[in-house]
Each structure stands twice: as C-alpha cells, then as structure tokens.
Amino acid sequence: MKEINRCYLCYDAECTKACGVMEPDRILRSLYFDAGHVARYKLPEDLPCLTCDGRCGKSCPAELPVQKIISELHRQERPEESINYDVLKTDFLGIPLENPFLLSSSVVASTYDMCARAFEAGWAGACFKTVCLMDIDEASPRFSAIHGDNHRIVGFKNIEQLSDHTLVENIDIFKKLKKNYPDKFLLVSIMGRNDEEWAYLADVMNDSGADALELNFSCPNMTAENTGSDVGQIPELVEHYTQIVTSHTKLPFIAKLTPNVTHIEESADAAIRAGADGVAAINTIKSLIEVDINPKDGIINASIGGYSGKAVKPVALRFIAELSKDPKLHGKHISAMGGIETWKDALEFIVLGADSIQITTAVMEYGYRIIDDLRDGLALYLAENGYSSVNEIKRSTIRGIVSTDELDRSYLIYPKFLREKCVGCGRCYISCMDGGHQAITMKDKKPVLDASKCVGCHLCVLVCPSEAIVSSNIKVPKKR
Numbered sequence: 001m002k003e004i005n006r007c008y009l010c011y012d013a014e015c016t017k018a019c020g021v022m023e024p025d026r027i028l029r030s031l032y033f034d035a036g037h038v039a040r041y042k043l044p045e046d047l048p049c050l051t052c053d054g055r056c057g058k059s060c061p062a063e064l065p066v067q068k069i070i071s072e073l074h075r076q077e078r079p080e081e082s083i084n085y086d087v088l089k090t091d092f093l094g095i096p097l098e099n100p101f102l103l104s105s106s107v108v109a110s111t112y113d114m115c116a117r118a119f120e121a122g123w124a125g126a127c128f129k130t131v132c133l134m135d136i137d138e139a140s141p142r143f144s145a146i147h148g149d150n151h152r153i154v155g156f157k158n159i160e161q162l163s164d165h166t167l168v169e170n171i172d173i174f175k176k177l178k179k180n181y182p183d184k185f186l187l188v189s190i191m192g193r194n195d196e197e198w199a200y201l202a203d204v205m206n207d208s209g210a211d212a213l214e215l216n217f218s219c220p221n222m223t224a225e226n227t228g229s230d231v232g233q234i235p236e237l238v239e240h241y242t243q244i245v246t247s248h249t250k251l252p253f254i255a256k257l258t259p260n261v262t263h264i265e266e267s268a269d270a271a272i273r274a275g276a277d278g279v280a281a282i283n284t285i286k287s288l289i290e291v292d293i294n295p296k297d298g299i300i301n302a303s304i305g306g307y308s309g310k311a312v313k314p315v316a317l318r319f320i321a322e323l324s325k326d327p328k329l330h331g332k333h334i335s336a337m338g339g340i341e342t343w344k345d346a347l348e349f350i351v352l353g354a355d356s357i358q359i360t361t362a363v364m365e366y367g368y369r370i371i372d373d374l375r376d377g378l379a380l381y382l383a384e385n386g387y388s389s390v391n392e393i394k395r396s397t398i399r400g401i402v403s404t405d406e407l408d409r410s411y412l413i414y415p416k417f418l419r420e421k422c423v424g425c426g427r428c429y430i431s432c433m434d435g436g437h438q439a440i441t442m443k444d445k446k447p448v449l450d451a452s453k454c455v456g457c458h459l460c461v462l463v464c465p466s467e468a469i470v471s472s473n474i475k476v477p478k479k480r
C-alpha cells in the first residue's frame with residue numbers, strides 16, 4: 001500500500017480508461033486519502049482483475065502495480081455497513097448543511113463557476129474569497145511550497161490578498177449562486193479598512209444572497225494599516241470592528257481569527273462579547289519558507305506570507321482545542337481549518353469540537369474531487385462505529401486534552417519490536433544513542449531493548465523506516 005503515494009492522481013486517468021469495467025483511479029484515490037475502508041467498499045464482489053492482463057497498470061504513467069494493489073485490497077474484509085450521507089447532515093448557526101465540508105475563503109472559492117463546480121461535486125457550501133473595497137493588485141509569483149515524498153505538498157506559502165472583483169461583481173455572483181443553488185450554504189468573508197468600510201460591507205451584504213458572514217481579522221498579507229491579522233492580534237480592535245458589524249448586519253456571523261498570537265481565546269472572547277455567533281480558525285501562519293541563497297539576478301518577490309496545508313494541522317488542532325475549551329464559546333459555532341486533507345483529519349477537528357470544516361490548500365493541490373473521500377470516509381466511519389449523526393461525536397475527545405501539569409506521569413509505555421519486519425538498518429539504535437537514552441543495542445543486526453534504560457519516549461517508533469517498531473500500548477508502572 002506504500003506504493004499508493006506514487007500515484008499521480010491523474011485527470012482523465014489512463015488506468016480507468018484501460019480498465020473499462022470499474023474505476024481503478026477512484027479506488028487508488030481513496031487509498032491515497034487514507035480511506036482504505038471506502039476503497040474496499042467500492043470494489044465489486046466479483047473482481048474482474050482475476051482474469052485480466054493488467055492493462056490498468058500497463059497504462060499507468062507512474063508504473064504503479066494497479067492490478068496487484070486492487071487484488072490485494074479485494075482480499076481484505078469488505079465493510080458491512082453502507083454509505084448513507086444522511087449521517088453527515090449538520091447545520092451552521094441553524095442553517096442546514098448537507099455535510100460539514102465547506103471551501104474556505106481563498107482562490108478556491110473566488111468565482112461563480114468555481115463555487116458552482118464545487119457545489120456540483122458535493123461540497124455543502126463555500127466561504128467566498130474575502131470581499132473588500134480595496135483595489136487589489138496581486139504579486140507574481142505568489143505561492144511556494146515545501147514538498148514531502150513523491151512531491152506531495154507538505155507546507156504551502158501564499159502572499160495573496162483579497163478578492164480582485166468589484167463589490168458589484170461579487171454581489172452578482174452571490175445572488176446567482178443562491179438562485180441556482182438555494183440549498184448550498186454561502187458564507188461571505190468581508191474585510192474593511194476602517195469603521196465606515198466595515199459598516200458599509202455589513203449593510204450591503206444583508207441583501208446580497210449571503211447566508212452568513214465571516215469577518216476576516218486574520219489575513220497576514222495585507223498592506224493597509226489595521227487590516228487582516230493586525231486586527232486579529234489586538235482583541236480591542238476585534239471587539240470594535242465586530243460591534244460595528246453587529247449593529248449593521250441582519251445575518252449570523254463568525255470572526256475568522258489569526259494563529260499569529262499566543263492566546264487565541266482573547267480575540268475569540270472579544271468577538272463573542274461584541275456579538276459574533278462564533279469563530280473560524282485558523283487563517284495562515286506568518287512564514288518565510290525559502291531564501292534565495294544565490295541572488296545574482298535580484299530577488300523576486302520574496303516576502304513573509306501565510307503558511308497553510310498539512311504542516312499547519314498540529315497548530316490548527318491546538319487552537320481549535322483551546323477554543324473548544326473556552327467556556328465563553330460554548331454553544332457558539334466553531335469552524336475549523338488548517339491542513340485538512342482527509343476525512344480522518346476532519347474527524348480529528350470534529351471530535352475536538354469543530355462544527356464545520358473548511359479547506360483550501362488540499363483543494364488547490366488535488367481539486368474539488370477530494371470531497372468524494374471526505375464524505376464517503378466520514379460517513380462510512382460513522383456507520384461502522386454505530387453513530388447516526390456526525391453531531392454525536394462533536395467534542396467527544398476534548399476532555400482528554402489536558403495541560404502538561406495534568407498528565408499522568410506514573411507509567412511508561414515500551415516500544416514493541418516486530419522482528420519479522422526489521423531490516424536491521426540500525427536507525428533506531430542511532431537515534432536512541434544520540435537522541436534518546438541509550439536503551440538499544442544491536443545484536444546480529446537486530447535491535448535489543450534494555451528495559452532498565454528505556455524511558456518509553458517512542459523516538460525509535462517514529463524513526464524506524466520499515467515500521468518494524470510499534471507502541472506496545474501497555475502501561476507499565478514506573479519504578480522510582
């Protein structure tokens with residue numbers, strides 16, 4: 001299954017065209033997005049591969065052993081439950097959502113056609129690219145990335161600002177979207193430069209077709225003073241601008257917060273005090289991910305910008321956990337985003353207390369089609385675990401997230417070595433020697449653990465390239 005990471009996730013995939021019986025590309029995509037249960041569910045009981053010459057693999061530009069992967073998957077148990085999207089139904093401040101998945105405010109939700117295609121693909125709604133009264137003139141190029149294995153984007157940096165359509169053009173888009181997709185949810189992000197602009201934008205959005213508003217207090221790429229993340233970093237300003245919107249809007253609204261702070265709850269509380277119905281987090285993290293070390297030809301558009309994608313998920317989870325624990329936010333809407341790519345990522349945010357899920361970077365990398373595995377993966381997981389609604393699992397884990405002083409330090413958990421998988425590379429030995437507690441020795445090219453020295457830190461589990469070390473998950477009382 002490791003092979004799956006090499007899949008190019010092609011548009012108009014050759015494997016599916018070559019097969020002609022089923023859609024191998026959709027099966028591979030489910031595996032790629034951590035939805036093995038969905039991939040197995042999609043496979044027909046009578047697998048045509050058994051009598052085929054493997055033309056799917058022969059046509060694959062990445063030379064993936066497609067037939068072998070599918071045959072192996074077929075040997076696994078098929079989920080007994082079926083996929084029913086009704087379990088995903090939820091709401092955004094009382095407005096029905098067919099599922100919790102929304103495009104987040106950005107380029108992915110910046111035109112009528114883009115939103116319409118996303119809605120057709122199955123997204124429950126979109127937070128439209130931030131609308132403003134500024135004259136937006138974007139820099140080029142405006143994106144950069146850190147890549148992981150097989151060129152997967154791990155971290156993504158942008159220096160993009162706000163919608164470059166006029167207000168009139170944007171309102172036309174909202175009206176048309178609402179007319180043609182009345183059951184889809186339209187959240188509109190707004191940003192003003194001063195009191196008058198916040199008031200004006202809030203006023204005009206009342207009859208624009210928007211279902212709700214998101215106040216952008218968090219874009220890190222703004223040039224105008226007291227806009228974007230400059231606001232989100234100062235609770236007094238958050239409160240001030242929120243109050244203005246409260247007194248001008250008829251719509252429910254949330255405040256989108258910046259992660260470029262130490263205590264996000266301070267801005268969240270300020271927004272709620274001033275009348276917001278909830279919060280969204282996180283916007284992008286201020287970052288500089290590459291430096292030209294040989295700038296002979298002059299540096300091109302190097303600037304601190306906003307970091308997003310998989311790499312920011314841990315930061316986003318931390319902030320959502322803190323917001324979810326904040327008593328002032330109980331009963332308020334929490335819309336979560338930051339590095340969500342798979343249904344499992346989304347589930348982690350939901351069990352921490354997220355009411356809706358927003359996504360940009362994964363859509364930029366893989367397209368609107370990721371909604372297939374977000375929906376199927378979550379719906380099948382809920383069915384397999386006996387839940388009848390996604391709302392039943394909200395906040396189910398939050399009590400387990402404790403501060404470091406509350407951690408139970410009375411036990412340790414040893415690693416478990418899977419001898420048959422061990423290739424004898426000694427990486428665990430090196431890490432334990434130089435970054436751990438010298439508890440591993442090598443004997444006959446295999447690691448041996450000295451339990452009297454092991455502190456159960458699990459560094460060996462994390463570094464083993466052949467996944468031959470796992471956690472034993474057994475709590476052993478510490479000897480003191």
Ligand SMILES: Cc1cc2nc3c(=O)[nH]c(=O)nc-3n(C[C@H](O)[C@H](O)[C@H](O)COP(=O)(O)O)c2cc1C
Binds near residue numbers: 310338
């Ligand atoms: C290219 C790009 C443009 C963005 N533009 C906006 C914007 O106009 N308004 C806004 O509130 N957030 C904007 N964001 C932030 C995203 O909505 C989102 O909060 C952030 O990227 C984290 O989610 P992700 O990891 O799924 O991308 C933008 C992000 C990217 C990558």
